Amino acid sequence: MQQRGNSSPSRVAIPGRRVAGLAACPAMALEARWCYRGDPQEGQSAPLVQFTNGKLRSSDNMNFTLYKSQDDTNPRKKHKRILNAETDRLSYVGNNFGPGSLKCNNLCRYFVGVLDKDSGEMEVYNAESFHMQPLVSADAPDEVLSEYLNKTYREKVDLCVEAFGTSKQRRALSSRRMNEVRKEVLNHAVTNAAGDIIETKGVAAVISDATEDDKGDISLILPPCHQDAERVEDVYKLDDLISPAEFKALKGPAAAFVNITSEEILKLTAEKSYCSFVLDELRCLPTDKKARDHKARCLWFLDCLVKLSFQRSVKKKQTMGPDCPDIISSNLVKNFTALSYSNGRIQNLVSASMKAKITAYAIALALHINGFQTDLTVLQRDLKLRESRILDIAKTMRLKISKSKSLSGCEDHKLGTVCLPLPVYKMPVGRRKRKKN
Known part of the structure; x- marks a missing residue:
């Protein structure tokens, strides 16, 4: 539900349709009155959440905690919020800043409505959407959380395989990591060897040796x-x-x-x-x-x-x-x-x-x-x-x-x-490609 223009109360017809995620009662009057209340708390919008790994069936066993920045003087930081959701099995976290935040918060305004079925009056409040992601460690500090959110998809899959994968998957992961380490060690050794050769022989001698190798090829x-x-x-x-x-x-x-x-x-x-x-x-x-x-x-x-x-x-x-x-x-x-x-x-x-x-x-x-x-x-x-x-x-x-x-x-x-003595030509160098019209 979005609001444009003035925030004064108005009347809206709700003939059996859903308003702000709640279904209107069929026995209710055909008209309802709604009032815009702004923020439910001073300077704080109501959080709307969506989960990356499924839909929430019941909120009875979930505890939500909203954290806000203490720096109220900085215009960039005072609106930063972190929402934490705790369950018996997993912890979820979402924020409205950084790479993991939703870009639509900057493009749209969200509202949440609370309907009183008896009086037919709906109170409308400001809301903000949060993208909730599972957090493996419940005691992870902010820097660990930021590091996890910045990992690539491949790295996150590797963490899941390491924690919950089969023996065959773990062996494949270990083998791939060993190959990466060997490649890194080899590149490091080649770099050091090249540096030692250049330091010993000099750049001119190395270029001369490379030219002789080209002639041999x-x-x-x-x-x-x-x-x-x-x-x-x-x-x-x-x-x-x-x-x-x-x-x-x-x-x-x-x-x-x-x-x-x-x-x-x-x-x-x-x-x-x-x-x-x-x-x-x-x-x-x-x-x-x-x-x-x-x-x-x-x-x-x-x-x-x-x-x-x-x-x-x-x-x-x-x-x-x-x-x-x-x-x-x-x-x-x-x-x-x-x-x-x-x-x-x-x-x-x-x-x-x-x-x-x-x-x-x-x-x-x-x-x-x-x-x-x-x-x-x-x-x-x-x-x-x-x-x-x-x-x-x-x-x-x-x-x-x-x-x-x-x-x-x-x-x-x-x-x-074939002419004697044999002519000498310079080695052909890479030609510049012509630009296509």
Whole structure:
């Protein structure tokens, strides 16, 4: 029940409806008189309570105590109230200030009415709503109460599990708390160790060590690079890309490339059976039998790398189909996938770092196919990469980057070339993201 405007007495009709939480008597007159009395006590509103864990069935076994602030001069503190409710089992507490108070007290005014059924007169008093919460300890001081009310829901649930939970729930709670303690101890130890290293070596030495570690991580995804090579063909050796055993096993599947005809190339192009780089190179196979066989084997292996980059989860058996030799399939899984445990089983995944490794090996193999200068734009489109991504990998491989017109002359292509001495590029740093319009 709310009041607006003047507080003078008025008459209101109550035809059998509830007024201020009390039901009007059916035998009562159709009209009743109500009078606004203000506060039931000087400077103190009547408390209205609601409980967080249920509804109050009976108030006979409850004792309510209202506490008010003794600082009557401070305008912020003189209206602070704390309401305590005691039962045989639990104690409840509510207040009109702090984070646990109801915000509606600042937005609404509450009133409570006392109806005299004989005279039909209702006395209306100011009221204030309190949100009652259970308090575990009846003797808890104010600071303990404030600490309990400020706890998160997870912390309160943990307290309930600790007090009333089953043995299994308590063991789970203890295990989780131990893990949190171990994590905190580990973080503290790492912080102290880092501080000792910085104090001993200095910031410059630590940054230098981190740079060397980054170089080591990059070298794991790049084919072996012989920087002191005297010939361009020895910078990235073919034996480091395709082992002699693998090269020997490629003779069977690559035989279809050795004897391929123009009509078959057109059919493969229409069916998109192979990547664009391989199809373009099949049109210009050398006439020499040995060189033709060598290039055909390299092209077939490069197409396997491109197809592998599109897979997410790889099976060990028949990774690249039934035509792929077992030694090729097993080595592709071993060298270009990462082990991962998911859904109760171990999987071989082509992660982002493994895709970068596949790209680097494909570039190195394309260099051998094209006389150590290859079209990076065609490989980029076959591997479905961003241009910046494949250029970063090519620069990390110490290739010289240049531009050239495509065969149609309509667009520029990026070329990667092995040049001695090998150029040196700065490590790529994080690029700033463009703002979207």
